[in-house]
Amino acid sequence: MAKVLVLYYSTYGHVEQMAYAVAEGARETGAEVVVKRVPELVPEEVARQNHFKLDQAAPIATVAELADYDAIIFGTPTRYGNMASQMKQFIDQTGGLWMKGALVGKVGSVFTSTASQHGGQETTLTSFHTVLFHHGMVVVGLPYSFQGQAGVEAVKGNTPYGASTIADGDGSRQPSAVELEGARFQGRHVAGIAAKLA
Ligand SMILES: Cc1cc2nc3c(=O)[nH]c(=O)nc-3n(C[C@H](O)[C@H](O)[C@H](O)COP(=O)(O)O)c2cc1C
Known part of the structure; x- marks a missing residue:
């Protein structure tokens, strides 16, 4: 049975919602799935003033525990077309794991959220993949066998590089x-591949 970690950062809850959907899909394969988040770096007072979603139930992950999973599915909102600094700060503490090759051969995958439709989903996902390659992970996206990413009948996220949602400038749009x-x-797909590799 594959062990899967869904590790996310979310300011306003869009990526948080996507994280639980990813976990749900992964669980459908019989995998053991844990949802955790990385620490907030913004002072609580500032976060409150800016209406951050502070009631997030997922426990905070430790860097060391990343080595305990067969697959890690990362979720981050975009920041100027890249991952959020909260996620980057967590990842930049993985040097010890990198030295030991602790993540080599594990499955890595990424999902994201942007405010606007063309606000950098693909660059956020593919630039995050670079990190996963440095760790020797087997990078997995969202294949076109998920047909929901085709078609132009509505404004919608999802890309071959990973699942995504669009929050709108004021965050009012929720994941569809x-x-x-x-x-x-994506959760199902990653967990299935991890089970085959385990
Ligand atoms: C500093 C900053 C930079 C951002 N950069 C972008 C951007 O480049 N493109 C975009 O569409 N949205 C951008 N956003 C909007 C966030 O991506 C959006 O709030 C987020 O996807 C919502 O997800 P969350 O609710 O999980 O935090 C930015 C937000 C902040 C605070």
């Missing part, structure tokens, strides 16, 4: 049914 289905598909 097809975006959550993409997240579940």
